[in-house]
Amino acid sequence: MRILKIIGKILLVLLIIKLLIIAFFWIKNENYLESTNDKNLSYLKKNKKVIFDKEENQYNLNGFFDKDFYDSDIFLLGENHGFAEIQNIDFELFKHLNQKIGVKYYIAEMDSIRSKRLNEYLNNSIKNNSILESVVIDIKQRIPQQSSQQLFEKWEKIYDYNKTLSDSGKITVLGIDKNFDDKSRNLSRDSIMSLNFKRIIEKRDLQNEKFYGLFGYAHVLQEGYSNNNFRPFAVRIKSFTKKNSIKSLVCYNLDSEVYLPENDQFPAPEDHKLSILNEDGPIMLVKGINDLRELTQPNSVTIFDLDNTNSPYHENQYLGGIKVNFFGPDVITKSSNVFTTDVLQYVFLIRNSKALEPI
Template identity: 30%
Template sequence: MKKTLKRIALILVATPFVLAALAAIVYFTYALLAVGGESTQHQAYLKKHMQEVGIGANKFEIFDDAFYNSKVIMLGEVHGFAMPQQLDFELLKHLNQKTGLTHYLAEVDQSQAYFLNQYLATGDEKLLDYVYQTWVGMNLQWANRDSYNKMKKIYAYNQTLTAAKRITIVGVDRIHDTDVTKRHLAELLQTANYKPGSDAIVDSLNQLLTDSTTENETLRSFASNNLTADFNLPQTLKTDLQHIFTNLNYQHESIARDSVMFLNLKDLSYANDWQNEQFYGMWGLMHTLQNKVNGGYTSFAAHLKNNESPFKNKVTTINIMATDSENMIPAGMMPKSINKGQAYVNTTWVNSDGPMVFVNGIKDLKAVTKVNSMAIFKLDAENSPYKSSSLLANTSVLMPGQGGVKSDTENPTITEVCQYVVLIRNSKAATPIKALL
């Protein structure tokens, strides 16, 4: 009996260690397979089609005519790294100088873009603070000092340009914060010197905006009921109100976010005669994938590339991957044992070579780059092995609640979803903006 009890006790003591060892073996086997090995063929190609990016003057000789002829160019990032903000400004400045681009297509809604453009026009940092503080309140990764300082750099850069060449923000995202939309509506009416009694529907709107007890859903329902109203207003104000009403209705009807982005850019392009204009901006990575992924998810870029619009087949995307870097993650996404009540935590978990995110083929990018660098690679040049290879095409994610990226096509390639990739190495995490305001 004593021997039996000893064996049972031994098993009970040993079991957690055995399970932990088995879990470690399973994890490391999975990680090795998910990241994959190295390919001399792919590395030889990458060395011939890469460019390191510095801070300052960059000629970007890596880009071809197709890149500059694109109507929409999107830089896709995993939010929370610092380096992409630097790259974003360098690309924006380069395109402004090379092609005359003035439209920065931002992951913001129309009302946030309105206040950001007011800041760019006046330099009044209270307007910039107002927009970023809404993101602080929502605990979003956009609320970071690196992004904030980039906006200040855009303002400073604009001061060196003539008015016609200055950069403005185009906001096409689904409404982020209805309270910002309310303030936008009120300022539009005030700026236009709207006189009560000029239009019955606008009078009702004014009452809703001035009544502090108005619920956001009440405003959305009001907009939905007046989508086709023919306002007795100047044309510019009328167009702005109709566009905002349309977006309040998208919110009311729960239209898919990426669909809203596409519809907004298409509508704004026709309303402002932007069909022949070029747009550039940095977005969350998932919004920049040009083909359907994960069983039907259709990104903003996929809508632009494939749907009837001035931008069909005129989209170029650049997707950012990372190694050896830190990322600023909202603490709510992390286990309670790690977040310790903080708003954000810095982690290395979302690097493209693990420990929680794995891009198959990432070792080839790392093998041809230096530490503390940003390098752009062209993936679709003639004789590119990436056109027929699955390397870089799929991303596996082990973090709870976070999906990976798996193309819906049978034999996926990275060139189906983007034309260029960037590898950032040894990036610092973005810095939360709370310390700034």
């Protein structure tokens, strides 16, 4: 009996310790996120647009962006891979930019071999889905969270849309990432992508063209952050683009599920779906995300312009990066002289996205 009491006390102490650890991280996370900020809320109410809700079941980006936005030359959409709704946003934003200002070059986080196949698929008179399927499956080698049925369906929609365009206005995919079998250079991916992008522009004489692309979140940030002085793709291409010609738009998720295949860094559940990788914690935290929750509804996608007149984001760092607990480094600038709109200019807030589904 005495041994059982000792064991019971040990288990009770371990349980209390576990609960204290959970409480500590919960309080720490809540303090970091904060509740809401009145100044931010006042501004955001006037600079947002619901572009999708499940009842209407269609996207509408018209009437939101201003002349400064459309005058830019490069538009970068940043995502945390694995959320299904982002594939729809990618298609709708690219289509919108094509219709409004004729953007036809899609810069992709893939190598030249895969982009060549995608262009072959887009330009084929018959929709050859075996080509598309091979590209989507190959993407597993670099971005396993993105290789999915929704990615496949997005490029099917781009194919159909491309068929409606004139010969001179057809879409071209520019793959700027490192080839899978290229081991000749010991450079970061962002460095390689920027060099490849510059080389393509010069080789094809595209200096006067506009470009759009979907990348992982960190690649589209326009300032470096606190990970060994990491310089994202968007920072690097500033050196050979016009001043203020890049617009960075990022996707944040709430109440959503993410697709997470087996990997060495994070234990994946049996169905490969997780609901703990939203930007309100416990793993990923975006300071100011509760302001966006306050102003949005479930099952919707809302865009926020952080860079308009009298924006508080010109002088604070809310929404300007992601703090990461347990797995990986923070994606946050440590400089007190860098503000949110120096890093990114627009946020898509996605509520209740489903996870991508493996193809």
